[in-house]
Amino acid sequence: MDQIRALIVDDSSVMRKIVERSLRQAGLELSKVSEASNGAEALAVLAKESVDLILCDINMPVMDGLEFVKQLGSVDNAKGVPVVMITTEGSETHVIQALTAGAKGYIRKPFTPDQVKEHVLPVVGKKS
């Protein structure tokens, strides 16, 4: 997979931009980046377009990241699409909840581009 279509879900526009920049710094070639500010918006995006990778915050208004990941299974465009959580919630409980819900990776904020590389590249089939 050379060109990646990514969906970044975070209620902070600043964090969405930083995550996008970090993905590019990690060496991913992004052909398209879609954004959503909560889980419900993200589901609406996925109803209209396909993506190859989803980066998602946990703590968001309207629909949080864990609920969003749980609902992804019922979205045709999202089947098999890897989700990596990027969040300040660093407890073991949150990590287990996210992975149980279906996330493939977990990055704690604050994060370095190297950490993004380490956790994201393997889930999109690239060597970190």
Added chain:
Amino acid sequence: MSTDTSLMVRSHEENWLPVLELAIEEVFEIMVGSRVKPAPKGEGTPPGGFTAMVGIAGGLCGILTISCNKKTACEIAKCMLGPEIADSEEQVSDALGEICNMIAGNFKNKLSSADHACMLSVPTVIKGEEYSFRSLADGEELETAMMFGESSVTVCLQLHS
């Protein structure tokens, strides 16, 4: 001894202030690309302009605030996003709110497991000079001023008893 008192006692016994300062330093170094250090005594408490706050509930209960003047808040946002992007007050507020959120998260993650079994609220940001802020947290207060370039940034953790 009540749970409330033990939280206050622990913040002293476990010396949480350096933990808070380390959490601040890491967030600024990683996300802002800038090293901050505790300000010399007397350098703190700059005039307000931007104050971001995040509530903490659960094993640890309270509110964390970060405040600085407008110029400093804009500079932080520019360091995070680049000068061409951080051009609106909305983005400056968003940036400071995220910094506050990450400091709160980084701090609780550095404490023992019982303490980070707690949730953070979505950040709130106040803009302007003429306001007073009073938290109903009636427990311990940890406050530190950090130097960001030539300016100081004040971070305060108020714990509920």
